[in-house]
Amino acid sequence: MGPRVGADASPRHASGGPERRIYGSIIWYTDILTTPLESGEFPRRGLALPRASANKEAPISSLAAASPQHHPADTPARRVRLAGSDEFPVVERGTYLNICESTALSRRVRGAADEFLDHVMYARGTRDVRQQHVDGARHKFARLIGTDAADIAIVKNVSEGLNAVATAIPWRAGDNVVLCASLEHPNNVLPWLHLARLGVEMRIVEPVEGAIEPAAMVAAMDGRTRVVTCASVTFAPGLRADLGAIGRACRSRDVLFLVDAVQSAGILSLDVAGDHIDALVTSTAKGLLGLYGCGFLYCRPEWAERLTPAYLSRPAVELPPERYSEMTGLDVPMRAGARRFEVGSVDYASCYAVDASLSLLSEIGMPAIETHALALAGRLRTGMAEMGLAVPHRAFGPEASHIVTVGQLGAGGHGNTTDPLLVRLSDHLAAHDVVHTIRRGMLRFAFHLFNSDDDVDRVLELTREVVSRKAA
Ligand SMILES: Cc1ncc(COP(=O)(O)O)c(C=O)c1O
Numbered sequence: 001m002g003p004r005v006g007a008d009a010s011p012r013h014a015s016g017g018p019e020r021r022i023y024g025s026i027i028w029y030t031d032i033l034t035t036p037l038e039s040g041e042f043p044r045r046g047l048a049l050p051r052a053s054a055n056k057e058a059p060i061s062s063l064a065a066a067s068p069q070h071h072p073a074d075t076p077a078r079r080v081r082l083a084g085s086d087e088f089p090v091v092e093r094g095t096y097l098n099i100c101e102s103t104a105l106s107r108r109v110r111g112a113a114d115e116f117l118d119h120v121m122y123a124r125g126t127r128d129v130r131q132q133h134v135d136g137a138r139h140k141f142a143r144l145i146g147t148d149a150a151d152i153a154i155v156k157n158v159s160e161g162l163n164a165v166a167t168a169i170p171w172r173a174g175d176n177v178v179l180c181a182s183l184e185h186p187n188n189v190l191p192w193l194h195l196a197r198l199g200v201e202m203r204i205v206e207p208v209e210g211a212i213e214p215a216a217m218v219a220a221m222d223g224r225t226r227v228v229t230c231a232s233v234t235f236a237p238g239l240r241a242d243l244g245a246i247g248r249a250c251r252s253r254d255v256l257f258l259v260d261a262v263q264s265a266g267i268l269s270l271d272v273a274g275d276h277i278d279a280l281v282t283s284t285a286k287g288l289l290g291l292y293g294c295g296f297l298y299c300r301p302e303w304a305e306r307l308t309p310a311y312l313s314r315p316a317v318e319l320p321p322e323r324y325s326e327m328t329g330l331d332v333p334m335r336a337g338a339r340r341f342e343v344g345s346v347d348y349a350s351c352y353a354v355d356a357s358l359s360l361l362s363e364i365g366m367p368a369i370e371t372h373a374l375a376l377a378g379r380l381r382t383g384m385a386e387m388g389l390a391v392p393h394r395a396f397g398p399e400a401s402h403i404v405t406v407g408q409l410g411a412g413g414h415g416n417t418t419d420p421l422l423v424r425l426s427d428h429l430a431a432h433d434v435v436h437t438i439r440r441g442m443l444r445f446a447f448h449l450f451n452s453d454d455d456v457d458r459v460l461e462l463t464r465e466v467v468s469r470k471a472a
Helices: 107-121 127-145 158-166 190-198 214-220 243-253 348-364 366-386 420-431 453-471
Strands: 026-029 152-155 176-179 201-205 225-231 256-260 279-283 295-299 403-406 437-439 442-446
Touching: 107 127, 107 348, 127 152, 127 295, 127 348, 152 158, 158 190, 158 225, 158 256, 158 279, 158 295, 176 190, 190 201, 201 214, 214 225, 214 243, 225 243, 243 256, 348 366, 366 403, 366 442, 366 453, 420 442, 420 453
Parallel strands: 026 201, 176 201, 176 225, 225 256, 256 279
Antiparallel strands: 152 295, 279 295, 403 442, 437 442
16 A cells, blocks of 8 residues: 555655755766776776767768668568558658657547547546546556556656656655756756756766767766656657666666656557666657647556655545545545556546557557668668768667658757758758658658658658759
8 A cells, every 4th residue: 555645655765864955956967987887787888978068969870880781772662551541641641750749640549539529529428438448548558568557647748747757756955867968858857957946966968979878877876866767769869778778777776767758659669677667658649649638657566656746636546436525534545556646537538549549559569560660760861871961870770760860969959950951951841741840950750650661762852852953
C-alpha cells in the first residue's frame, strides 16, 4: 500500500544535511574527463566537451563517412507502404514526412474518435464502454513498451508526465538532475529549471557531435544525482540515444532514469525493462498516431512507491466505486503503481483514438514498422549526403533513427534556417507538397508506416533540382 493522503508522506530526503540553496543555479557540466568511469561500464572515448556552447556543430558527413550498410544500393526497395491511402488519407495529399511534428489520422482512428463523439451526442456510451477504451489503450501501450497495464498512467501530454515525475521526487536542496539540455525539447528542460527554487541543480552535459553521449551523462552524476533524463530520439538532429547504457548506470546508482519517448513511440522499439528505464513519457500526437491531449506515463512500480504526486484526485486513490461519494476523511490510501499519477477524467476521444491506433500498430508489428522507417530514412540520408548536403555524421551509425536532418544544428532558430540553400530547398519541397519541418536550422523529415520509397525518390528528385540550379 502506498502512502496515505493526509498521513505523513514526508519525502525520503526531506530533512538533514546542510541547507545549501542554489537559487537559479544552472551548472554547465564540463568536467567529465576528470571523473573516473567504473571499469567495464562504458568504453572510454576521446571526449572533449567545450564549455557552454549550446549549439555545437555536428560534423558534416560525406559518403566516405557513411558506413557501407547504409548505402542505398544495399537497401531493399520499399515501394509498398505498410499502410496506404485506404487507411491514411494524408498519403493522397502529398508526401507526408512530418510525423515528428504531428500525428496523421487513419480512417479507423478517426472512426474511433467519432464513436466517442456519437456516444456523447446521443447519450449512448456507458461509463463501462468508455472505460473499456481507456483500459484498452493502457494495455496496448504497456505491451508496446514491454510492461504491465498497472504501470501506465494516462496523462495529457509529454509535459504533464515529465512534470508529474519532477514534482513527485522528494528533493533536497543540493540534489541534481543530469541532462543534455541543448538537445532536449524545452518541455524537458523547463520542469527542471523550475526546481531551482528548491535548490535543485540542473547539471548540463554537452552534446558530442550532436548526440547524447552516455559516458558524459554518467560522468556528470554524483552522490546527489536523483534523476537523469533524456529523449529517446532528439527532436533535432534526430539521433537515437543509447538508453540501455544510461539506464544501466542509473540503476546501479539508484538514480531515476526518465525518458521522453515521444519521438520513438509507435515507430521505434521501446523496452523499459531491457533498457532499465524507471519512468517514460510520451504523447499520442506523433508516432502513436492518436490525437492531441493524451499521453502515457510509465513508472516502474518500485519507483512509484517512492514518489508522491503533487496532484491528487479520485483516480489516484484506492476507493471502490460504491464509496465514491462517501469521502469524509482524508485517510485514503494512494494507489500502488503509476495510476497514482492520474488526475481526474481523461480525454476520452483521445483514448478511443489511441486504442484504435495501437491496434493498427500491433497488427502490422513494431519490428516491421521500425525496419521500414529506418530503411527509408537511411536511403534519404545517404541520398542527401551524396548530393553534398550536410547530414550529421552520427546518423550513419547506431544512433540513426527514422528522422533525417540536413544542415547544421543551430544554424537558425526553432523553426527557421539561415542557410540560403536550405531555405530554397524547403520552399521548393513545400511548393510540391512535401510536408516537412525546419528545426534549429536543419531541414527535418520523418518516416512512418505510411511512407515508401516513392516518398524518398520524390524528395531526392526535388532536392536534385535545387542543388543542380545552384551548381548551374
Ligand atoms: C522530444 C519532444 N518532447 C516533447 C514534445 C512535446 O511535448 P508536449 O507533448 O508536452 O507538447 C516534443 C514535440 O513537440 C518533442 O519533440
